[in-house]
Amino acid sequence: MLTVRVACVGLLAWIPAMGYLGRRQAPWSGTLGWMAFDVAELAALVATARLLRQHDKRVAASAGLSAALLLGDAVVDMVISAPGTPRALAVAMAALVELPLALLCCSIAVKALSGSGASPSTTTTSARSGARREQAVAGP
Numbered sequence: 001m002l003t004v005r006v007a008c009v010g011l012l013a014w015i016p017a018m019g020y021l022g023r024r025q026a027p028w029s030g031t032l033g034w035m036a037f038d039v040a041e042l043a044a045l046v047a048t049a050r051l052l053r054q055h056d057k058r059v060a061a062s063a064g065l066s067a068a069l070l071l072g073d074a075v076v077d078m079v080i081s082a083p084g085t086p087r088a089l090a091v092a093m094a095a096l097v098e099l100p101l102a103l104l105c106c107s108i109a110v111k112a113l114s115g116s117g118a119s120p121s122t123t124t125t126s127a128r129s130g131a132r133r134e135q136a137v138a139g140p
Helices: 002-023 031-053 059-080 085-115 120-138
Strands: none
Touching: 031 059, 031 085, 059 085
């Protein structure tokens, strides 16, 4: 939980910094798009932290989304970065921040899903079966 909070604070600082650094490059280098993507990551991580704190089973969905966004960010950063220092920074960021945090989010999602005991489809089927039994016992 602390790791997710730290990531949220880090993203809060990173988003404006990215906007500033992006203005120093080409007039439109996709900076606004990356900032929007980082805001989406931040929202998913905040939702994950909040649901985790509340012991809500829906944390599996937000943690899974967070992991997917972080993994996508890491891969795209490494693929589109220029050779040399930018690529080294992208690899370092992926190895030290994005991928470990994505793994943490995956483990949160798996733990939440395995702790529920039954999948939603099984629960729905069981509820329908129970309703049919009650109806049969009560009669028309």
